[in-house]
Amino acid sequence: MKRLSAGFLPPVALDAASGVPMYDQLSEWFRRAIMDGRLRPGQRVPSTRSLAKELDISRIPVLSAYEQLYAEGYLETFVGAGTCVARAIPGEAFAPAQRTTQPKKSQGAPRRISRRVAALKTAPQTWADNQGAFRIGLPALDHFPSTAWSKLLHRHARNPPIGHMVYGSPMGYLPLREAIAEYLSTVRAVRCDASQVLITTGSQQGLQICAHALLEAKDGVWMEDPGYPGARQALRTAGAEIVPVPVDDEGLNVDAGIRLGKNARAIYISPSHQFPLGVTMSAARRMQLLSWAARTGAWIIEDDYDSEYRFGGRPLASLQGMDADDRVIYVGTFSKVMFPALRVGYIVAPKDLIEAFATVRDAFDTFSSTLYQAALADFITEGQFARHIRRMRALYLERRTALLDAIDQHMDGKLEVIGTHAGMQLTALLARGVDDVALSIKTAKLGVSTRPLSICYAKPPKRGGVILGYSGASVAEIRDGVRKLRSCL
């Protein structure tokens, strides 16, 4: 167990008026804290000098108390570590923490939590524990240019300017916003300047900010069905009523949307690479959706989460770039092109929404870490970002090919693969009647993560499937994963 720094000690209660000598009160306090587990074996305790200073008493009673505790075997010293709670506490003395930390029995008064929690709760997802094949949304972390990245972090962490240590703008760090605006205008044909770019803690927060800035409770929102469960959760935090709208091979079915939710206030959509079916929305559907939104005043939330990776055809422009009425809010993330734990994403907002979005962002968590934003800005502007994406595109193409070959070779036509032209994952449909959740639980036991397709639907679909991420697994892991998947079928 790691030793806690000597700087931390539970509050010591001393009563100068009690008549009990200070050293007695102090040694008794230590005995109790050790016995009930608030101080753990091996934990460092402050030096006598700093404890006396902290308690604002003379050092003498502290010295006497420590002497006593050494003699009784409660404290000991280690070279280089100072004074610690003894690792071998006198037998019966040590009683683990339960006595004091267990919650008291309820006195009958209700212990209410919000109803929102029930709406957000999902079934346990055992398949999310594995970090190899076929965990979705996982980049090739072993190929991440960690040396270059840590140099940039070091550059900004060493002697940081005061401006990087104080509270920053809720909109984010300006050089990063400028770099993102330039990148998106060039690569994704997004029409924006830096003033419209708001840095978020991943696109999950981006979606949440959209929901809270644009919706009232019970407002209807079209959601692709099947669709991204994370978006459903984000919308629900604002009390949205989800209107599931079917997806076909042209993307979201706009006619069905109008039929099912004509009063919707917003639409969530992933038009470049629909999650999870992998469809690209047709130009006709895009126009139909944009003109419906312009007529009705609905907002369109475009989730463009992985369009850096396309393996055929020309890269498609964003929906935002086609929008003449400023109805589209564009949401993006660095989770796929950098790594998920970075927790940096962005929103490109229409100019008249910037203030509302900044207000909500400020209320949520003020702003993102300036250190990471500054390092990321340099990573982009110095060309390493473009280089990394180019390398990953080639690598993911190789891994996707390995997965398709292995499926071809080992699955005897038991899987129908769809959505392979872009991204970091593909979807494989199962025969009717095969329970995809049961299958995913089974593969998870073998260390293989296959996300069931049915959890992306509002209602159980006629045909289940598994979503297989290939970007984060080596070719060998992919082949092994397919063999294990086959054994589970």
Ligand SMILES: Cc1ncc(COP(=O)(O)O)c(C=O)c1O
């Ligand atoms: C459709 C979709 N949107 C967004 C994200 C990324 O979310 P975040 O930026 O919060 O990591 C994911 C991640 O899996 C996703 O699948």
